[in-house]
Amino acid sequence: MLSFLQEKRLAYKPAIPPILEDLSRAILVPGAASALPEPIAKLFPKTHSARRLAIQQEAEQPGRKLTVGVLFSGGPAPGGHNVLAGLFDGLAQIHPESTLIGFLDGPKGLIENRRKILTASDIGSVRNQGGFDLIGSSRVKIETPEHFEAAAKATSGLDALIIIGGDDSNTNAAFLAEILPLSVIGVPKTIDGDLRSSEIEISFGFDSACKTYAEMIGNIERDALSTKKYYHFIKLMGRSASHIALECALATQPNLTLIGEEKQSLSQIVSQIVTLIEQRKQTGKEYGVILLPEGLIEFIPEIRSLISLLNQLLAKESKPELALDNLGDEHRALFFSLPEKIQKQLLFERDPHGNIQVSKIETEQFLLELVLKQINISTAAHFFGYEGRSCLPTNFDANYCYALGKLAALAAREKATGVILAIRRLNRSPSEWEPTAVPIASLMHFETRSGKEKAVIAKTLVDLQSPAYGRFARERDAWKLDDAYRMPGPIQFFGPSDLTDSVPLIL
């Protein structure tokens, strides 16, 4: 049952670049080739020489009846349904008898060939809506020969497969592009914001998620200021990079924001928090708001080295406890200095890639424990994550995703493969946006996963030289003692465009 607001949002018409309005008059043209490092190029014989594609206006192109498959991969991000909508509308524009097939529950449904033909009424029910629920999603990784074979069967007869996912899912897309005799096209999704490059300015979903978190943080700041008695420790979702924390810090100006990429040691972090609390107490303030990125713990050099060693040892050991014997004195001492709960998480809870599930580690509780050993304060701990992954997309994400969907339809007609879609100049009005497509292989490097070297898309961390971080670094000292809290309030879909059409601050 749709709420009033959901119904109103169904009727929203996304703003997109004029060139994507009529796909019959647009083509993709190859630009410069990117020279890939030899070991990467070797892995992608078919697509390594693919070029960056630019969009261009052209005389009317012949229509082509297309059958295209699409799937969501990984955690939801607001706007995903609009990628489907743009794709559906774009395919219909290219040829009225084109078909869009959704693979159900993500890569899992692809392997099992569970599918659903998407109708105008299906698409009409999810326009500008949050979530991935029309076709579902999953985190399954397509990596075994059996998986690839199943994927080949499931996509037989299709012209293209559109994979809407994050770094790992697009890595998958690159490998599938090598094997499958059809276009495999990636769409950059993740609220984490860590799938970025010079071409991919930001992944979709980031804006809506951050604005939802910023609403909550601003509310809590005003509460802290009103009751003057709690330190709020707020952990923000974001598997590894601290983009969400940075964006939310710029939006809400809390007293302290830890940025993982600053790579402070555990003792530096704790003493920074304790110093803040002491200094505020001297000015009569016994409250505050502190933001922590979920991935913080992974960046702390001593913990990072412990996790990396454990990842290697655990890949070899069937009994996790035995890995501890090979840790070495220093790492073992650190391991046993951690709260027992964290010890257990490090040893026993691992994701399907064999890695430690950083998101399950209660970093905020862990730091709180260490801080409370040194100073007595009243605290409240929060974790904002699920609240923002499936919210109604902002106009920015609704527009961006609809444009990505139409671009995906065009890329399918143009038989592009092994590419990920991107739109540049996102901080301007949609009329000035520049759609493009980038070879996925150009984003890849080698990383150790489950103890093995693997080619994967590099997660883009917060760049400490970027203008956004620079602004944060310049302003944050002023936020420590003088409360410069800023309450963005709830996302607005009506009213002045300053409110409804704002773009992420980090752009």
Added chain:
Amino acid sequence: MLSFLQEKRLAYKPAIPPILEDLSRAILVPGAASALPEPIAKLFPKTHSARRLAIQQEAEQPGRKLTVGVLFSGGPAPGGHNVLAGLFDGLAQIHPESTLIGFLDGPKGLIENRRKILTASDIGSVRNQGGFDLIGSSRVKIETPEHFEAAAKATSGLDALIIIGGDDSNTNAAFLAEILPLSVIGVPKTIDGDLRSSEIEISFGFDSACKTYAEMIGNIERDALSTKKYYHFIKLMGRSASHIALECALATQPNLTLIGEEKQSLSQIVSQIVTLIEQRKQTGKEYGVILLPEGLIEFIPEIRSLISLLNQLLAKESKPELALDNLGDEHRALFFSLPEKIQKQLLFERDPHGNIQVSKIETEQFLLELVLKQINISTAAHFFGYEGRSCLPTNFDANYCYALGKLAALAAREKATGVILAIRRLNRSPSEWEPTAVPIASLMHFETRSGKEKAVIAKTLVDLQSPAYGRFARERDAWKLDDAYRMPGPIQFFGPSDLTDSVPLIL
């Protein structure tokens, strides 16, 4: 630094009943007296015979220069600043040289006579804004002879004292009205919604807080539907009564909502959850959303009886552990069957009234533990509270509070005392609202506090005969297996009035 939205909200003009527009043409007239029970009447010799006051249009009244004090008491509720704004504007309308004095940090600041004269620019900075930060708040209770004496000194020379607070704060107001030689007027504030009567349809703040929680719950529902792998246990703030849970349930239609007032036993609750999970599993659904009111644990008969016994025993014992010896076999067995953390909370953490701090008990974790003993599911636990207490007030709360503020100015001019302000017909347009004032004593009854019988305002629990609960009870079965999730989305301040001016569903 104000956000765009905060600035836009500064300019919002609250809608109020026409009779409150021009206070110089309004008077309060006494209605029927309420016959109070003898023991209550005895406690309030001065105000027990006060009558319900109705507002009435009159020829222009003579202006009277007023000096009025105001304070916030207890946790923040959205709209508080608008009570100040309405009061300020109302006093200025009554006489341009009237003065509004804010006592800082609530009752604490009254006792310490810390005050601030509120200027037009102070008020101008908080119109339609969340929080209580202009003058702050606290939970201190005015109860000792020294407190009363200090309050008398601090209010000497004032015409009226306006106390904006919940049930305990208005209880305080009633006692102050007996002692102080000035008007003492209460304003019904609390997001909990438990300060209700036939006249007080809902306290202010409830609407904004619930809409903020409902936004988050709806987002989580869509996330659950998209990823299909977690059971989300969401605990909602609300010290005792389950009004917030009921309102949020009606707004978001989750799979299960526990209502404390149903007084289920612990085993009934756990088995209800386990059954739901099993039934959903049979239909292929391994996810869901469950709402729990914060005060649930207090309603569970066996726990309630344990808490009440402990409250009595602990009031007598200086060493909490010794209270256990007098528990009796059955209660002792129950006590030791609880998770250790809960045991500690029951024994050692008490509020200034000597009561167990129910809000500190992690009910959602506690129930989760019991459920997980019986069935294996992936879970995520949430607590929504602080996020909603200081958010930007909805139009409903902004209007309601501004009207209450103006009514408070009128009541001060009319020398009303020992009354709490109320506005009826809140589910209609503000132009149809009926302002009134009710003797606080008429809301009181006797309760055991710190082992002693005290006269306090009765908390109004969810009425299992009310139309709102009735609707919930009729519809909830349909929400269990078929996901009828509803995403209200973020509060909208612009656009269609269906969105911007909706009223609480329980009205």
